[in-house]
């Protein structure tokens with residue numbers, strides 16, 4: 001199938017690219033994407049998405065088995081409806097479960113890795129190692145088994161909603177960079193006076209400096225140049241190397 005990444009990706013940047021659809025859980029050389037909510041894609045080859053059959057939530061009594069194509073928001077809704085704990089933070093996270101596990105997505109100390117029992121990677125159930133916004137998973141995730149605990153918390157839901165208050169609206173891929181140890185990437189970029197700085201149709205948000213906003217039909221080059229500029233300026237000013245959280249496919 002053809003995906004137009006200027007419509008599909010959350011940052012609304014990219015071209016029309018032929019993408020395969022994986023129908024079976026097995027090893028392959030494709031580069032698998034989810035909802036492209038943490039990606040900046042130019043002219044990549046060999047891309048694939050999962051078939052719709054991998055969008056499911058199965059209650060296995062002691063745990064949940066969730067297909068990797070399931071949207072984070074759908075798992076949040078399921079948890080709320082069935083009074084299950086720990087997935088309140090998914091109400092605020094775009095993406096599918098495969099991407100979430102691969103990136104160890106989360107908010108503050110609430111990370112998906114905390115609730116993972118096992119993953120189906122390339123057709124084999126196994127464990128994985130996780131750190132801040134990172135995993136050692138190299139294969140394709142087809143499903144995940146998650147801890148099932150009581151009870152859903154409306155207080156936590158409110159907490160996550162409030163955490164989003166300083167997040168800018170507009171097309172973005174979430175945070176540009178991971179936070180370096182003891183610093184916030186947004187603070188460092190802000191100190192380089194880059195808030196509001198534009199290249200073409202891409203700008204650093206005035207509201208939060210670790211967000212790149214596509215405000216006017218930005219190209220891949222606009223966004224990429226802006227990311228490189230942030231890295232250069234922060235390194236020059238603070239000798240700190242910013243590591244992108246966004247996955248960039250040139």
Ligand SMILES: Cc1cc2nc3c(=O)[nH]c(=O)nc-3n(C[C@H](O)[C@H](O)[C@H](O)COP(=O)(O)OP(=O)(O)OC[C@H]3O[C@@H](n4cnc5c(N)ncnc54)[C@H](O)[C@@H]3O)c2cc1C
Nearest residue numbers: 034035036037038094095096098099100105106141173174
């Ligand atoms: C407005 C906004 C706010 C955000 N806020 C946060 C936040 O607070 N915290 C946070 O952690 N993230 C945040 N993100 C980033 C994003 O929500 C997460 O990284 C999410 O996990 C990405 O899921 P996805 O399906 O879109 O993955 P994609 O962006 O499509 O892919 C991301 C990576 O995962 C890999 N991948 C995708 N699916 C699979 C699979 N099935 N098997 C193996 N690898 C796979 C891809 O190859 C790629 O390397 C935000 C994004 C946006 C747009």
